[in-house]
Structure formats: C-alpha cells, structure tokens
Amino acid sequence: MLQNIGFPGLIMILVVVLIVFGPSKLPELGRAVGRTLHEFKSSAKELVADHKEEKAAEK
Template sequence: MLSNIGVPGLILILILALVIFGPNKLPELGRAVGSTLKEFKKATKELVDDTGKEVIEAEQVIEESTESVKQ
C-alpha cells in the first residue's frame, strides 16, 4: 500500500502536514511518532523474547519427561 506513494506523493503529504500542523508543531509530531515506534518495537521484541523463553522451558520439560519415561 505505501509502496505505491512515490516521491510526488511524499512531497504532497509533507506539504499538507506543514499546512495543517505548522512549522512549529512538525518537530514535536515527529518526536511523538518516533517515540511511539520505538515503544512498539521494544514491546514487540519483549514479546518475542518471552515467547522464546517459554518455548525453551517447554522443550526442557518435554525432554525431562521423556527421559523419565525411558528409565
């Protein structure tokens, strides 16, 4: 969807943002979007890490239970 915008579309969006928000608000808006993306990326990474830890723990439990069955 965003790959179809192109350079002229981006320029139009930037001009509209400048007209709507003004030159004083654009840096604040950019910082807010940047911090939001940073928090989203951090939360996603934590979720993936937690899931990975749970998978490793589950594999260990399965390994232990198969070893006890073999004995």
C-alpha cells in the same frame, strides 16, 4: 499499499502535514512519532523474547 506512493506523492503528503500542523508543531510531532515507534519496537522485542523463553521451557 504504501509501495505505490512515489516521490511526488510523498512531497504532497509532507506539504499537507505542514499546512495542517504548522512549522512550529512539526518537531513536536516528530518526537512523538519517534517515541511511539521506539516503544512499539521494545514491546515487540519483549514479546518475542517471552515467546522464545516459553518454548525453551516446554522442551
């Protein structure tokens, strides 16, 4: 789905986000997205580690 977005489409999305949120809110929004991605990655790593531990315990 996202592989079809080219450079012009990406620029248009960024302009719309800038208009909707304003320049003062963009750093705040970026930090929130970064924190969310970090938490998601760490949760996914924990789940994979737990799954590997369970498989090792079964053997």
